Amino acid sequence: MNKIVIFTTLIGVSTFTLAQAESAHQHGVANVNIAISKQALVIELDTPADNVLGFEHEPRTEQQKQHLSDTLLLLNRADSLFNIPSSAECKVQQVKIENPFAHEEHAEDEHDEHAKNTHEEHETHSDFEILYTYDCQHQLSNINMAGLFKHFPNFITLKVQWVNENKQSAKTVTKKDNQVNFNE
Numbered sequence: 001m002n003k004i005v006i007f008t009t010l011i012g013v014s015t016f017t018l019a020q021a022e023s024a025h026q027h028g029v030a031n032v033n034i035a036i037s038k039q040a041l042v043i044e045l046d047t048p049a050d051n052v053l054g055f056e057h058e059p060r061t062e063q064q065k066q067h068l069s070d071t072l073l074l075l076n077r078a079d080s081l082f083n084i085p086s087s088a089e090c091k092v093q094q095v096k097i098e099n100p101f102a103h104e105e106h107a108e109d110e111h112d113e114h115a116k117n118t119h120e121e122h123e124t125h126s127d128f129e130i131l132y133t134y135d136c137q138h139q140l141s142n143i144n145m146a147g148l149f150k151h152f153p154n155f156i157t158l159k160v161q162w163v164n165e166n167k168q169s170a171k172t173v174t175k176k177d178n179q180v181n182f183n184e
């Protein structure tokens with residue numbers, strides 16, 4: 001629940017009522033929440049580590065550590081993953097990656113508790129949460145996600161939920177049907 005509150009605050013939409021999908025951990029599947037409000041666009045990608053990294057355990061070998069760092073770099077490149085019409089003139093403001101293998105102390109107490117509670121789960125499964133924040137000059141008509149499937153072939157299905165000032169809807173995005181339209 002906390003996550004959705006933070007998300008809502010970020011975007012400044014008080015009527016953000018998207019049902020928070022039970023984030024069941026399923027390989028091949030990821031949740032994408034998109035919120036558009038005035039000039040702000042926020043895309044949240046919540047995915048099993050397997051989809052982007054190919055494994056879910058602590059990286060052990062040099063090769064695995066290198067692969068993790070390459071993956072983080074790629075996840076940071078919003079423009080390669082989400083294709084946004086240039087007419088909207090959107091600029092990436094921030095990319096925030098919650099990397100399950102990062103060992104920094106978390107600032108929030110709640111987070112620490114959460115980490116403790118789910119520690120055992122972490123042994124076998126782990127997830128990335130990435131928040132992309134953009135600033136757009138014009139109305140956004142669509143986002144194409146072909147790049148996500150191209151760079152991370154383990155993605156099969158993206159469960160996309162979106163909300164803008166007029167509407168909210170959902171779409172199951174796949175490699176072949178890879179665009180979310182906001183004017184439909």
Ligand SMILES: [Zn+2]
Binds near residue numbers: 025124
């Ligand atoms: Zn898993």
